[in-house]
Amino acid sequence: MNKVFTLNVLERKLFLFLVDIIIVFLYLYLMTNRVLRGTFDYEKHGLTIYIVGIILFSMIAYVLDIYNLERASKPITIFRLSLVVGVLYSFSVFFLTVLLINTTVSRPYLMVFLALMPFSLTAWRLLCSNFFISQPFLKNTIFIYEEAFKKEIKEHIKSIEGIKNSNGYNVKLNISTDNEVFKKNPKRLDKINERIETVIIRIKNYQNIPEEVERFLTKAMYFGKEVFTFTSFYESTYEALPLNLLGNNFYEVLHLKNTKSHYIQKIFTLIIDFLLCFIVGSVFVVAVPIVCFFNLFLNKGPLFYTQKRVGKKGKEFTIYKFRSMVVDAEKAGAKMATSNDARITTFGKTLRKFRIDELPQIISVIRGDMSFIGPRPERKVFVDQLDQMNPFYSVRHVIKPGITGWAQVKYKYGENLDDSIKKLEYDLYYIKNRSVTLDIRILFKTITTVLFSRGV
Structure with missing residues (x-):
């Protein structure tokens, strides 16, 4: 006998989100009708608070990746994420409201609001984690x-x-x-x-x-x-292309389109590159003297290091990074970095953990050799080896390489050539499905990756 209904991944995420929004709406109602009082005009400001509050929650939730269903099914992760999201959201909404609207506050109701919001999200998601794995769904x-x-x-x-x-x-x-x-x-x-x-x-x-x-x-x-x-x-x-399954059907499955016709995608990429060049460039300028100072004591040697990497159409370009390894780290020959690489200095570990070492790549973006989003550029010595391992590896070079990308936010730290081939599945998925929506997902996931030190 057929089931009445089942839920696919998108429907599950939508279901989670809709109930989250209902909880948010109820607590916004509590805040506007009980927490805030005095000069607060509900008819004038009520709708604004609901709209801003829901948008703010959506942004916090997406940045913290709480709609990753695999992570959202683990009780300890549910507790941590719900607590962080609830507390961050509660205080953000409250202080934004108090700052923007001249009103007094009911302290008892305020404490209820700040305490119950995280609790409600946690309880709902614990219920949902068991609900999703129940047989009917x-x-x-x-x-x-x-x-x-x-x-x-x-x-x-x-x-x-x-x-x-x-x-x-x-x-x-x-x-x-x-x-x-x-x-x-x-x-x-x-x-x-x-x-x-x-x-x-x-x-x-x-x-x-x-x-x-x-x-x-x-x-x-x-x-x-x-x-x-x-x-x-x-x-x-x-959300990856299975390289070992494609065989002769590779180009049929990949289905490359004429990138010149993707005007919206090109305009979006230009806007993102321009905006992030300004934002990341500003952070880079501030970071240079700070990194230089600590380098004098904890990482003696050149501030930057440069390498040749393979970019669009297979052409080599120069990439810049803050040096995180000992001087002459590759004296014995080219070798991929690993997560616990002995060549990484003490200060270099800090630079890598918070991705500070990646900031100088902004220079390559400004020069037009890279974009912010795209496959990670690799050295020619490794590209040649990877081409031998998989004939489709160079397909990555049909677009500009990026500082961040689908493979970087979806897969673990790549420590060897086999990891690079695995990450190729995600790079090719990105090339096939490249869109404004996917780029936005990558940008948000990049923020999560930096905050929680995941990926590459």
């Missing part, structure tokens, strides 16, 4: 695969099961296309069809799907089930 899923992919599919199923509360899939069954059930047990197939909402197929050549499997898939579609390839499933679930 997960999509019962079946994997159909060729025998050659059995090991690969089982590894992915294990990964899916680990985050099913965030991706919405509950794998009920996995069947090889050679399984006798397709030929000899149509009644069992009908029962399977009744129990599932999603079918994911992993076959090398979709032109050669066995007739019995084809009939099962067609019947599933007749009854409104989701049926899609594993490549499509991987891209939508992980």
Whole structure:
């Protein structure tokens, strides 16, 4: 029997957000009607407070990444995030209101407002984390695969099961296309069809799907089930392109478009680069004397270091950073930095932790060699090795490299060539799906990455 409804990832995030907004609205109502009193004019200022309050909450929530469903499912993370968001939001709204509107404050109600807002968010999200993994809201899923992919599919199923509360899939069954059930047990197939909402197929050549499997898939579609390839499933679930699955279909899946026709994207990129050049440039100017001072005692040697990196169209350019390693760190040859690299100085660790060492890259953006958002530029010695490992690596060079990017905010610190290939999946996803919306997501996630020292 089919479920009444299930929730996909976007619907889950929207559901979380809508209830968050309801909680915010109720507390704004409490504040305007109980906390503030005296000269406060509800009819004049009420709507403004609601609009500003909801926008402010949305910004704080997005910057702190509380709609990351995988993180939002862990109790300790829920508690920390809800507490931070609630406290930050409560005080922000209160002080903005008091500063902008000449009014007096009811202290008892104020204490209730400041205390209950974080508590309410925490309680709601703890309830929601269990709500999302309850069976009625997960999509019962079946994997159909060729025998050659059995090991690969089982590894992915294990990964899916680990985050099913965030991706919405509950794998009920996995069947090889050679399984006798397709030929000899149509009644069992009908029962399977009744129990599932999603079918994911992993076959090398979709032109050669066995007739019995084809009939099962067609019947599933007749009854409104989701049926899609594993490549499509991987891209939508992980927001990355599965390099090892593409093979000869790479350019068909990547589907590169004419970037010259993306006028809105180009204008947005120019605006972002201009604005951030001014903002980050100002921070850079302030940081130079401070970093220089500490360098004299904790990181003796040149203030900056330069390197040649590969940029758009495969052309090399010079990149600038604050030096965070010992002098002559690569005397023995080029080597990728690791998170606990012995070559990094004590002060250099601080620079890297807060991404201060990246600030001089603003020079490359001003010169037009880089943009703020794009694939991370790499050295030619590593690019040549990565090209040998994967022939699609140089596709990254169709756009300008960036200070931040999709791979930087989605994947851990890259410490070796294998990590670089894994990050390529995210870079290619960005190139394929590049948009204003995705760029905005990257900018917000970059703020979160810096605040919580995640990613690269």
